[in-house]
Amino acid sequence: MIEVNNITITLKKDTVLKEVSYAFESGKIYGLRGRNGAGKTMLLRALAGLIPVKEGQIKIDDQVLGDKIDFPPSMGLLIENNNLAPEFTLTKNLQLLGKIKKVATDDDIATTITRVGLDPKDTRKVAKFSLGMKQRGAIAQALFEKPMLILLDEPTNAIDQQGVIEIRELLAAEAKRGATIILASHNPEDLSVLADEIIDLSHGEIVKHA
Numbered sequence: 179m180i181e182v183n184n185i186t187i188t189l190k191k192d193t194v195l196k197e198v199s200y201a202f203e204s205g206k207i208y209g210l211r212g213r214n215g216a217g218k219t220m221l222l223r224a225l226a227g228l229i230p231v232k233e234g235q236i237k238i239d240d241q242v243l244g245d246k247i248d249f250p251p252s253m254g255l256l257i258e259n260n261n262l263a264p265e266f267t268l269t270k271n272l273q274l275l276g277k278i279k280k281v282a283t284d285d286d287i288a289t290t291i292t293r294v295g296l297d298p299k300d301t302r303k304v305a306k307f308s309l310g311m312k313q314r315g316a317i318a319q320a321l322f323e324k325p326m327l328i329l330l331d332e333p334t335n336a337i338d339q340q341g342v343i344e345i346r347e348l349l350a351a352e353a354k355r356g357a358t359i360i361l362a363s364h365n366p367e368d369l370s371v372l373a374d375e376i377i378d379l380s381h382g383e384i385v386k387h388a
């Protein structure tokens with residue numbers, strides 16, 4: 179359970195999130211909707227522990243972000259550009275990242291790469307990947323450790339039509355596993371097909387949710 183309690187975030191005198199409160203449950207997919215600059219990415223960043231929250235509070239399973247924990251302990255993240263090292267294969271990238279937490283086996287890595295529609299045996303460096311392949315790789319990076327909180331900014335960007343259907347199925351399966359998924363998207367179909375709840379943001383405020 180993730181609780182956002184009345185957070186206000188001001189960056190360089192701009193209020194980028196204003197009195198935002200929401201409760202996110204496990205096993206559900208939440209869609210963030212709103213115009214460019216509405217605050218979707220800022221909310222994802224705050225949830226990821228990437229922006230200090232000075233007004234209000236975010237609790238991850240009763241632990242306050244920035245107090246007992248700096249980051250959600252079990253989190254998969256895809257925000258803006260992918261962070262894959264271009265000079266390595268995707269498998270090598272995930273193996274290197276996996277060394278920090280040591281929760282994913284080589285089998286988990288291969289399975290996740292297959293699930294995003296790529297080949298775990300591909301010997302090409304990520305630098306040689308197409309845009310859509312890089313995006314699939316970034317989704318694999320967000321999912322390979324089976325995180326309980328998955329934060330995704332525009333996950334289906336650059337992915338071909340058939341791939342979008344596959345990625346949606348994959349995310350639905352992750353929610354079924356029990357993960358909480360919060361995604362920002364400009365694709366109305368991503369939101370209507372995937373989201374259990376849609377949260378509308380405008381000028382940093384939640385204006386509606388359904």
Ligand SMILES: Nc1ncnc2c1ncn2[C@@H]1O[C@H](COP(=O)(O)OP(=O)(O)OP(=O)(O)O)[C@@H](O)[C@H]1O
Binds near residue numbers: 194
């Ligand atoms: N580093 C920063 N410092 C100050 N303000 C910022 C910074 N980054 C973003 N902002 C501001 O925060 C507000 C919210 O931006 P955010 O990136 O969350 O919007 P968004 O809803 O994700 O938009 P988009 O649909 O374009 O991705 C915007 O007004 C933006 O100008």
